Amino acid sequence: MLVMWRRSKKLYKKRYHRRSLAETAVSTVKRRFNHTLYSKKRRGQKNELRLKVITYNLSIIARLPARFQSRVSLPSELTEARNERERIPR
Secondary structure, eight states: HHHHHHHHHHHHHHHHHHHHHHHHHHHHHHHHHOOOOOOOOOOHHHHHHHHHHHHHHHHHTTTTOHHTTTOOOOOOOHHHHHHHHHHHHO
């Protein structure tokens, strides 16, 4: 990484930014959904982790503004929940 930084600071910043985004996503999943895996077998652990990541991605999609929702098809339960939240004055 040091060699890349010396050669091209712009390329270094671009690659490091991707890394920081990935680390942020992993940290958020761990904080929201507990950092421990309860399954004992490897296959179960993989499935458990996949479900946590899918849940995290759906939570992000559910918070998107309506203009982006037209590009993404959501299950009816999430769409109804989002519409209900928008009707409630805050």
